[in-house]
Amino acid sequence: MLQDRTTKPIDIHVHVVGTGAGGTGCWLRMSGWRRPLAWFMLRHLGMPWQALSGDFDRLWVERLLQWTQQSSLGAVVILAQDQVYDPQGRRVDQAGTFYVPNDYVFQLAKKHPQFLPGVSIHPARPDALEELDRCLAAGAVLLKCLPNCQNIDCNDPRFTRFWERMAEARLPLLAHTGGEHTVEVVRPDLATPRVLKLPLECGVTVIAAHCGARSGLWDTDFFSSFAEMTRHYPNLYGDISAFSVPIRGRHVPECLQAPLASRLVHGSDFPVPVYAYWSWLRGYIPLAACRTCERIPNLLEKDLQLKRALGFPEATFTRAWQLLRRGPERPSNEQT
Ligand SMILES: [Zn+2]
Numbered sequence: 001m002l003q004d005r006t007t008k009p010i011d012i013h014v015h016v017v018g019t020g021a022g023g024t025g026c027w028l029r030m031s032g033w034r035r036p037l038a039w040f041m042l043r044h045l046g047m048p049w050q051a052l053s054g055d056f057d058r059l060w061v062e063r064l065l066q067w068t069q070q071s072s073l074g075a076v077v078i079l080a081q082d083q084v085y086d087p088q089g090r091r092v093d094q095a096g097t098f099y100v101p102n103d104y105v106f107q108l109a110k111k112h113p114q115f116l117p118g119v120s121i122h123p124a125r126p127d128a129l130e131e132l133d134r135c136l137a138a139g140a141v142l143l144k145c146l147p148n149c150q151n152i153d154c155n156d157p158r159f160t161r162f163w164e165r166m167a168e169a170r171l172p173l174l175a176h177t178g179g180e181h182t183v184e185v186v187r188p189d190l191a192t193p194r195v196l197k198l199p200l201e202c203g204v205t206v207i208a209a210h211c212g213a214r215s216g217l218w219d220t221d222f223f224s225s226f227a228e229m230t231r232h233y234p235n236l237y238g239d240i241s242a243f244s245v246p247i248r249g250r251h252v253p254e255c256l257q258a259p260l261a262s263r264l265v266h267g268s269d270f271p272v273p274v275y276a277y278w279s280w281l282r283g284y285i286p287l288a289a290c291r292t293c294e295r296i297p298n299l300l301e302k303d304l305q306l307k308r309a310l311g312f313p314e315a316t317f318t319r320a321w322q323l324l325r326r327g328p329e330r331p332s333n334e335q336t
Pocket residue numbers: 013015269
């Protein structure tokens with residue numbers, strides 16, 4: 001069965017979020033304009049606002065599991081989210097929008113084989129290397145970070161050993177690139193894919209989430225820097241997550257071109273809403289395909305079907321199986 005699923009699409013960018021209900025250890029901070037945004041996202045998930053003060057964490061996982069099982073995906077990588085640390089390795093408790101402990105994603109992945117654990121470790125943490133080894137032993141398939149939101153200057157030479165250890169263990173780094181509007185940004189200057197040079201030079205397989213594309217009107221667009229870097233670094237990839245929001249969609253035609261197309265992997269950035277209408281308005285898909293996508297209530301499946309309709313080659317959806325770290329339960333296809 002496990003052999004089988006590697007021929008199916010995989011979504012490497014899926015968020016689990018929690019309030020800590022049921023002792024999950026998660027937390028969520030929503031202030032100001034993030035409250036209406038959260039309301040909007042919950043509506044897309046078919047979850048009532050009141051869920052936030054109830055059994056939220058369980059409801060989130062139930063919805064995600066149901067949609068994963070009902071989709072054509074073989075698996076999804078669920079992502080932990082570490083806290084913000086300063087360069088001296090001190091935790092900044094007043095910063096950060098949400099926290100998801102590594103143990104929570106391990107626990108979920110153990111229970112549900114469709115979920116693969118993506119961990120998150122701030123490399124400035126005094127225990128960063130120990131935590132990395134612990135997560136490797138527990139079967140982490142990738143490590144996620146948001147340099148501009150978690151205050152991680154990946155090029156800081158003090159992190160060299162951390163990246164080298166990741167490279168040795170063949171644990172890929174999924175790093176957010178480009179502007180960010182859902183999670184609080186603490187270092188806007190770290191949105192550029194150039195921040196990923198040191199891990200790339202240490203030999204880590206790096207996946208630049210969103211390919212450096214901007215998400216807000218006033219963000220800098222780093223897509224061309226990303227595309228240029230893929231020519232220098234054979235170990236650099238990009239994910240096409242949250243590409244269905246209006247502004248990021250403008251790079252779809254370039255993403256379909258060789259050789260860049262062979263460096264892209266599928267991710268949805270669940271629970272980010274998916275709109276097929278923007279792709280139709282841009283002339284990328286016919287109205288009939290747009291309508292077919294809009295009828296799919298399952299966000300994971302809708303995102304996948306929209307990207308197929310946009311013309312992404314089928315390899316985009318399975319390529320990540322070769323990049324993810326092979327955990328103890330993973331099949332024996334070696335990384336390329
Ligand atoms: Zn994300």
